[in-house]
Amino acid sequence: MSQLTIEDIARLAGVSRSTVSRVINGQPSVRPAVRHRVQEVINAHKYTPQAAARQLVTQRTRTIGLILPDLAYNLFANPIFALMGQGVSQVCVRREYVSMQLMGQRDREEQTLFGLLRSRHFDGVVLISGEYDDPCPAFLKNSGIPYVRIGRDPNHDDLKYVDIDNVEAARSAVKHLIGLGHRRIAMIKGLMRDTSAVDRYEGYKQALLEVGIPLDEELVGDGDWTVACGYNLTQRFLDLPSPPTALFSSNDIMVAGVVRAAHERGIRVPEDLAIVGFDDLDQTTMIFPELTTIRQPCVQMGVRAAEILIDQLENDNTEPVHELLPTTLVIRQSCGYYKQQSAAP
Amino acid sequence: MSQLTIEDIARLAGVSRSTVSRVINGQPSVRPAVRHRVQEVINAHKYTPQAAARQLVTQRTRTIGLILPDLAYNLFANPIFALMGQGVSQVCVRREYVSMQLMGQRDREEQTLFGLLRSRHFDGVVLISGEYDDPCPAFLKNSGIPYVRIGRDPNHDDLKYVDIDNVEAARSAVKHLIGLGHRRIAMIKGLMRDTSAVDRYEGYKQALLEVGIPLDEELVGDGDWTVACGYNLTQRFLDLPSPPTALFSSNDIMVAGVVRAAHERGIRVPEDLAIVGFDDLDQTTMIFPELTTIRQPCVQMGVRAAEILIDQLENDNTEPVHELLPTTLVIRQSCGYYKQQSAAP
């Protein structure tokens, strides 16, 4: 069906290959009548140029690869990566690029992945990676493959990245709880191999420090982003002689576990336990009491990453770009009013 | 860095292009010493052949495209598509293929997608699509692009597909509830543009019919796979003069809404309301009372789809393949024992 080549189209339209090529690529120097005739033939036969041939001569694929963390496959957390991907995709469509997500376990098949990247399928890569010492950005960098990272690693000098200020975001979340009068505020950390987990913990500590609340190790749980750990850690917290009155979770997913554990013990949210999450997943709205949380602009992060990448590809722009997108504290029902409430008439 | 061509490698190794090519492609007819020397040079320079050049001559990309429904972006339901993708990816790695997921809104960018597919980026496609009259399989079919569908459409004659028997699976779920003594069994349907939603409803009706329970329209809700509809419909059910004692949900996601609505009214699960879901998402385990549900072999579906596709690609196998993979009813806590319980001493 579409095994026709440009040569065939040329013959059918009674012109040369070059002219057909010009029509396809929208070059102006073709007489309207000719252009029209050629276009007719192209449409009639649903001819589309073969990508490989084109790529070979132009040395461009107009394709960008999207690499996700392994995490994405196992986690509820999935939605945030999907959103970032959507952002990337939007820009690509607009700029007439193609974006493809590479499948497969990153850590298990690293060599396969690197080989693939070296074979120049992609003009560039958007890499979603928040891990310390991830080998992937290192590889991209010293292979000279243009990439923009979503996330960052203080140990690694990425030329271009898009991220949020996790320290500040977490700090504001915890300050909110403090502002409501809470003093015993538990925190569930994310996986500490992720920079965002470390930073959010840092923000938590800063907020406490600022108001002179001593850090109580018992109120800090080693989470791993999953519902299960939210559940287990909350049980531990609630077993304490003096349990927390508030809790900050490093993501929304873990809150699902927190809420379940609380429910099981008859602990009410927010009356007995105020909760702030992180991410602002749409999907959770229906599960929890409306969750107070930090909104992360996932789609926008994908958008910016793609824009920055394409800018580099098209304008050879190799200036460093380090963008921190703004987060917002979205206040809903899961915090209630603590001191304020008891101060009411 | 890896801008070297096969020509450069040949020169550096003191052989001809052909020999390098033979080494790369693992052809036997190369003297071990030579092979070794060439391989050294390749490794030293981290040379990888350029995909486009290779594809141009072989007319094969060894790449398969994975197309997801738009749904996947919006839904919690995401996990099942990710799992199918994992299955596809596993097989590809094993068979030395590359799999890439096409990004972007299917319905909005149909022409873009079709153009992409026509440009021969992919040797074949795994298409996850359970919609009636989806234009995508139709396009693939009459473009002669090999594809295997995950899901099917009775209105469309797909040459190869992998699916489950939704009617039978749903039927067994509802029979389970009936077996526990329930007579007023509500059902939440999925989006009826999806064949699986229609089939699951059919299974529900069959199960009732078999034991002579009349279909009560009031107990059937038009769902759309989301948490929100699970919530709203359950409220409606519980408002009925004679509310259901059991509920079958067309997927696990919607159960989240069901459970929330039940909780809010002090309806206990399973004592007051027994629930059976569909999918068996790992992630839900922590959210609901352990959910009785139908397990769908998502990864395996991806695996089979990829295997069937690659078989077609490599052996020109154009026999029809219609595989229905087995589902299982996984019995956990969300159903309890209804009649049995009251029959106990």
Add this chain to the structure above:
DNA sequence: TTGTAAGCGTTATCAC
């Protein structure tokens, strides 16, 4: 076992 040469389907550089 190895090398030479043709050709894959495009775009790009020239002439005309």
Add this chain to the structure above:
DNA sequence: GTGATAACGCTTACAA
């Protein structure tokens, strides 16, 4: 404005 013609980087007969 249009058409030859030479790349692009690889694989693959066919020769040697």
